[in-house]
Amino acid sequence: MRKGTKLVAASAGLAMSLSLAACGDDGGSGSATGDRLEGVSLTVGSKDFTENILLGEILAQALANEGADVTNQTNLGGTSVAREALLAGELNVYPEYNGTGWTVHLGNEDPSQDPEELYTVTAEADLEQNDIKWVGRSPFNDTYGFAANGDLAAAEGGFDFDSMAAYLEANPDTTVCMESEFPDRPDGLILFEEATGYTVPQSQQQILDTGLIYTETADGNCDFGEVFTTDGRIGALNLELVDDPGVMILYNVSYTFQNDVYEANADVYDEIVEEILAPLDEEKMAALNAQVDIDAVPYDRVASEYLEEIGLG
Template sequence: MRSKNFLAATGATMTLALALTACGGDDSSGGGEGTLEGASITVGSKDFDEQLILGNISKLALENAGADVTDQINLGGTDAARAALTSGEIDTYWEYNGTAWISFFKETKPIPDRIEQYEAVAERDKKQNNLVWLSPAEFNNTYGLAYPTEAADELGNPETISDLGELLKSDPSAASVCVESEFSTRDDGLPGMEKAYGFEVPNNQVTVLDTALVYTAADKQDPCNFGEVFTSDGRIAALDLTVLEDDEGFFPLYNPSPVFTQDIYDEYGDALDEIFDPIAEALTQDAMNGMNEEVSVNLLQPEKVAEDWLNENGLL
């Protein structure tokens, strides 16, 4: 196992040093000397705003280090991005450790410690798929269910997902839910949540929409009162939505890492660590929420938002 250290900020006055294991053998310690001159790297991403931002962060940072980058950002959903990486169509994209743990590896119990969750995913993906997970970002983009804060009294002031189950009993028509297509079928989405909490939202109370439409549908309470959200999405604050507490701790942590193919990491590992460790450290919850709001609410281009953030943090 190859040891690597990175610093993750935990507050305005405290920095926590964490020793991570990046899961390589003795023959895969990583090459490169901090430069990517001559490297050709294909960058991908999923298709929602946060992923477009992260994909552009990778693209700009790699180009800044001298790499020739092929842009395959906005490939589609999780399955499309993962297939592109495992097949070698792309060399890297940002993936969430909770997604890997539940969806890729079919585990049913998330690991509550973010570093242990990262290490478990990194070890398994290295061993099974020759993929290398770099240091995880601090922010957590887990799933949640949210409703308009102004509708709290009308909906019985729900605070937890368990309260949604109680609302299904007392006023079934009020417990309508809008979700995007992946969440409607994933083990770490609606089916798994219903199993963990012991209730089921009737099919006629579930509406599947494009991701961007879920937020506005919940905000307008048309056609649903509750919407599936990503907890780092800037639209939660902009629309004044209240996120239900996951009181059973069902949803895993979703700290993202840049994931690279072993071939690219073997050749340029030192340079990639040097580039992405400071990026991961700087990607706090506030930082990601702010960038998401710039794109999702203020309608700025993801590449512009990524470039501004990198410059503001001295990373370009």
């Protein structure tokens, strides 16, 4: 996924070049830390929302722990900013979602609802067309969705896509809060509209920054909000997910590398990425996101603690 098109400045701590010393016993059991990337320089980026920043930070630290000289450009900007930086060689790698790759970057329609098939066709096409290598695939699927204000959901007995559309049609003053690019994305609002037959008019759309959507919907200033389904704020705030019968596109994450960079140390990158992504089901990813968004733990600390947990710290 995704999200936003404006370049935003990384915070000073996140934009620093990482040159961390490798930790742990070189080649020790259960740990891939060492010096296998000694002398390798890499620029790691991410988009500008919590989950993607965190995934970029985790990879940046893991690569540095293997001896790489890592320039950290996480929180670089929205989808187009990160992708264009990768294609231009300003980034060597950043985390991307397979549904975004297939629809936005490759310009295709009707993505598979099978996560392995979607990964395979996206990876093959992007490598052939753009020399971009997709590495790994997360168990979690962080798709677009909607959350209703919790009080409204309780009063109405909950919502699915059809009942949300019916409520919007019957209540013209209802608001749906969304990010700026969601109404225009091929994998965004149009999928809800095509599935339900209801076109959300401009009068019911309110455009907000990502973080505000959650709090404004929880507070009742928005009746519904566009959300990311692994966001830790959903369980922590007065929100209830609108049930999706399988309309929205799959968004399992991979790390997208410039292929020449990947090929130079393919086995090391494959191993590191596999160890990072394998434990990340929906519950685990939401918990990591919540540490940042709810508990206000810094990205670098959440990342380092996760790497210690999985033996890459």
